[in-house]
Amino acid sequence: MSTVSTSTGDLPSGLPVPETEAGRRGLSHIRADPSRAVVALDYDGTLAPIVTDPGQAQAHPRAAPALRHLSGRLGGLAIITGRPAADVPRLGPFEDIPSLVVLGAYGNQRWQHGQLTLPADDPGIAQVRAELPTILAGAPSGTHLEDKGQAIAVHTRGCADPAAALAALRPVLTDLAERTGLLIEPGRMVLELRPGGMDKGAALRGLVAELGATSVLYAGDDLGDIAAFDAVDTLREQGMPGLCVCSGSAEVTALASRADLVVDGPAGVVALLSALAAALSS
Ligand SMILES: O=P(O)(O)OC[C@H]1O[C@H](O[C@H]2O[C@H](CO)[C@@H](O)[C@H](O)[C@H]2O)[C@H](O)[C@@H](O)[C@@H]1O
Numbered sequence: 001m002s003t004v005s006t007s008t009g010d011l012p013s014g015l016p017v018p019e020t021e022a023g024r025r026g027l028s029h030i031r032a033d034p035s036r037a038v039v040a041l042d043y044d045g046t047l048a049p050i051v052t053d054p055g056q057a058q059a060h061p062r063a064a065p066a067l068r069h070l071s072g073r074l075g076g077l078a079i080i081t082g083r084p085a086a087d088v089p090r091l092g093p094f095e096d097i098p099s100l101v102v103l104g105a106y107g108n109q110r111w112q113h114g115q116l117t118l119p120a121d122d123p124g125i126a127q128v129r130a131e132l133p134t135i136l137a138g139a140p141s142g143t144h145l146e147d148k149g150q151a152i153a154v155h156t157r158g159c160a161d162p163a164a165a166l167a168a169l170r171p172v173l174t175d176l177a178e179r180t181g182l183l184i185e186p187g188r189m190v191l192e193l194r195p196g197g198m199d200k201g202a203a204l205r206g207l208v209a210e211l212g213a214t215s216v217l218y219a220g221d222d223l224g225d226i227a228a229f230d231a232v233d234t235l236r237e238q239g240m241p242g243l244c245v246c247s248g249s250a251e252v253t254a255l256a257s258r259a260d261l262v263v264d265g266p267a268g269v270v271a272l273l274s275a276l277a278a279a280l281s282s
Contacts, residue, residue, distance in 0.1 A: 013279035016261060016272060018243060022236055023260020026243030029215035034280050038076035038213040040204055040228070041269070043088050045188060045221035046247040047079070049266050052157050054146055059092045060266040062274060069277035071099045076211040078103060080200045082185065082192065082224055084148050085109035086116050105150055106185070106194065106224065107203025121150060122195040124180035128152050135172055140165040151185075151194035162189040187222050188251055201227030201234075208235065219245035219269050222252055229258050245272065 010016050015031075018024045030037040041047055048057045071077050078101045079088050085104025089095045089111055094102075102111040110117040129152060136143055142158035143165060154173060156165035166189055173191050177184040185192040200220075208216055216235060218228045232242040246259035247269050256262050263272055 010275075011279075013282065014275040015279055016263065016275070018260040019262075020260040022241075023243045026215060026217065026232075026236075026241040026260065029241035030217055030243070030276070031279055033214060034073050034075070036075045036212070036214040037216065038078065038204075038208050038211055039070060039074055039217045039273075039276075040076075040078040040080050040207065041218070041273075042200075042220035042222065042225050042228075042247070043079050043081040043083060043091075045249065045252075045266070046219050046225075046269050047266055048091070050157075050188060050249075050251075054144075054153075054155065057091060059094070060270045062270045063266070064092055064094055064097065066270055066273035066277055067094060067097050067100065069281070070273060071097050073277070073280045074099070075213050076101065076207060078204075078207055080107060080203050080207075080218075080228060082106055082151075082153075082187065082194075084150070085111035085118075087148075089114075101207065103203045103207065105148070105198075106200055107198040107206070108150065108195065118150065119195075122182065124182045124195065125150060125152060125193070127180045128176060128182065128193050131176060135176060136169075139169060143169070146190075148192075151192055153187075153190050153192040155190045157189040166191060185224060187224055199227040200224055201229075201231035204228045204231045205235070208240070213240075215240060216242040217245065218242070219247060219272075220255060221247035221249060221265075223254060225255060226258070229255065245269065 047063045048059045080103045085102045140159045144155040146153040156162040159165040182193045183196040229244045244259045246255040246262045248262045
């Protein structure tokens with residue numbers, strides 16, 4: 001599959017045409033009955049361009065207007081992210097998007113209508129927090145620790161050779177995850193230690209069931225989003241039309257071959273959401 005979908009053109013509405021039959025069916029059902037569709041989106045690399053400092057990752061400027069247009073027209077509008085659930089409404093900023101649900105920490109946390117629901121802390125995280133300063137003492141300059149409260153991420157994007165730094169840290173962080181009963185979640189120049197038992201696929205399936213949705217769209221860019229693509233596949237096998245969208249980048253190529261539609265990063269995702277909002281208004 002090509003990096004960015006252009007070969008099949010656009011529909012008269014401005015919506016790009018998915019490259020697969022299953023994807024075209026998914027999009028067509030969403031357009032036909034949006035009030036029973038769920039649109040779920042990853043945040044970093046999908047709605048927000050990748051930047052070196054995770055604390056500065058604001059959404060693409062046209063993301064909030066597009067989400068606001070979609071809000072209320074869909075059965076469900078969600079962001080499913082590895083970040084703490086409360087971070088995304090603040091960073092977006094998306095606090096004023098009425099029907100938005102944010103499932104954070106890979107589905108372990110929920111933000112909705114300004115209310116936050118968190119699980120109990122995992123004791124393994126406190127142990128990781130205590131041990132990491134010693135473990136990272138010799139790490140390359142630019143290694144950055146992101147303490148997310150209920151998970152801890154080690155970033156190498158700020159290092160001179162981010163990929164080499166990540167590869168060097170992987171064995172010691174994998175060992176730490178095993179000793180503390182946590183799992184290691186790989187991402188774009190990041191390795192995260194987090195509690196298991198949940199992933200973006202389970203989060204998406206749960207939301208679809210909760211809302212009684214009859215069609216689904218999921219857009220993502222990173223390895224943690226593969227579980228959500230798997231969930232769309234499973235739902236399709238069960239008869240529910242669905243669409244997987246890859247926010248394409250040179251950094252991660254694993255999702256493009258799995259997607260029904262590949263767009264050009266967050267700008268492409270936001271263009272797709274804007275076109276969908278326009279199509280649902282007409
Ligand atoms: O599930 P997501 O919404 O995609 O979140 C995954 C991780 O995203 C963030 O890290 C990534 O974005 C940073 C800001 O652009 C970038 O500096 C970093 O290299 C990327 O890995 C976030 O910091 C993590 O906590 C999320 O788990």
